[in-house]
Amino acid sequence: MKCGKNGVLFSFGGDMACSILLGAGFSRNWGGWLGAEAFEYLLGCPEVKSSPTIKELLWGFSEVGGFECALAELHSRARLDHGRYNADLQSLEGAVQNMFKAMNHCMSRLTNFDLGLGNGSVRKFLGRFDAIFTLNQDLLLEYQYLQRWDGVELPGMRLSSSAGPHPCGTPWTEQWIPAKESEFRVTVHRQPCFKLHGSSNWVEGVGGSLLIAGGENARKLGLPPVLDWYHRQFAHYVSRANHSLMIIGYGFRDIYINEVIAQAVAENGLRLFVISPEGSSAASRASLSAGLGQEGGSAIDEAFRRGLVGASRRRLNEIFTEREPMELKKVLRFLEAD
Known part of the structure; x- marks a missing residue:
């Protein structure tokens, strides 16, 4: 249990054994662009x-x-x-x-990130997970979650020497660079936030290139060491025995992520809960529209049939407010299940 800067108690780790994977559809709830919208911009x-x-x-x-x-x-x-x-x-x-x-x-200017109070608090909800994995490179979490409490970390990353002193704790939105590979580790009693595709405020070194890389082509060409380690950490977490994965706003178009999920379901009994407008059809629709191929598509489809234990098609501003109390109970049931 950890106390956030606003006095709210957060809990993670222990027997809960549950991680969360966030895609562009998560940020979309607060105005972030989806992949197609980024392309059009x-x-x-x-x-x-x-x-x-x-x-x-x-x-x-x-x-x-x-x-x-x-x-x-x-x-x-x-x-x-x-x-x-x-x-x-x-x-x-x-x-x-x-x-x-x-x-x-x-x-950075949002005032409605939490959406609701008590169980309807998005910050409190995020604080319940062993680890946060996100495919997003925006700074929504840095502005609205990471800097609001002191129980989280960005493993394998450190502040750039060009980042100045900050009077209000860790300056999450300043420039960050990878630590030495020998320093890649997760701190005990901290909630790690793994940005699997890098971040818009990360560079490969002081004065270096933007540290953003994702997708199958990037993997074939070679990921930066910290992102390669992040991907292996994702596989490590979801392959644990008796583990659950909450997925919000992910379009199931990353072949590696899909393969890891499918293997963890088949070999380790990973349980899935998906929040997406497509609900339980999210994987099959993505396979068809993205042309992932019969083998890649069928693997994640089979993972849904075997591992999916619930889904919600509602937007987060419906789930985490009083508009849809039954939907919030359905989401929380997944976290509270044995």
């Missing part, structure tokens, strides 16, 4: 409009992989031919940074 950026190479890559990864895979591809090309591709890499990084700057500015 980037198409209108001057840096993109002036570069046929960037436009081609963004369109090529628009259905699966998104701008993260486009960035990974440009990183790979720039390493092989710096003179030809580095300008495009810098342009796309600049466009992505500007996109998140606009998004993060709005998220």
Whole structure:
């Protein structure tokens, strides 16, 4: 049990054995853009409009992989031919940074993140999990959750030397860089927050490139060590015996994440609860629309049939307010089950 800065008690770990996975649909509840909306924003950026190479890559990864895979591809090309591709890499990084700057500015000014009181508090809800895994690179959690209490950490990351002193505790929204690989660890009695695809305020080193990478193409080209460790941590957590995974706003288009979930359900009995407009159909619809292939699609579909023990199709502002008390009880039942 840990006391947050607002006096609310949070609990995590122990016998609960439950983690949470957040996708773009989670941030969407507070105005964040989904992957398709990010793609459409980037198409209108001057840096993109002036570069046929960037436009081609963004369109090529628009259905699966998104701008993260486009960035990974440009990183790979720039390493092989710096003179030809580095300008495009810098342009796309600049466009992505500007996109998140606009998004993060709005998220920093939110006054309704909690949505409800008591059991309807989103912060209290997030504090119930052993670990938070998020595919989002925005700073919603940093502004609205991490800096509100002192029981959470970003494992494997440290503040950049360019980040100045902060009078109000850990400056989560400042620039962060990876720690040494020998320092990759989870602190006992802390709730780890693993940003699986990196973050809009992370760089590979002081003055280095934006640390954002995700999707199958990025994995094939080689993830940064800290993100590779994060992915292995995800597999480690969900493969534990008697473990449960709450999934909010994830579109089931990351092949690696899907494979880890499917394997954990098949081999270790992982239990799933999904909050998504598609509910129990989320995986099958994603497989069809993203063209994941028969093998990749059938694996996550089978994981749903074997491991799904509940779902909600409601928005979070419906679940965590008095508008839908029965829906909140259904969600909490998953956390309180033996």
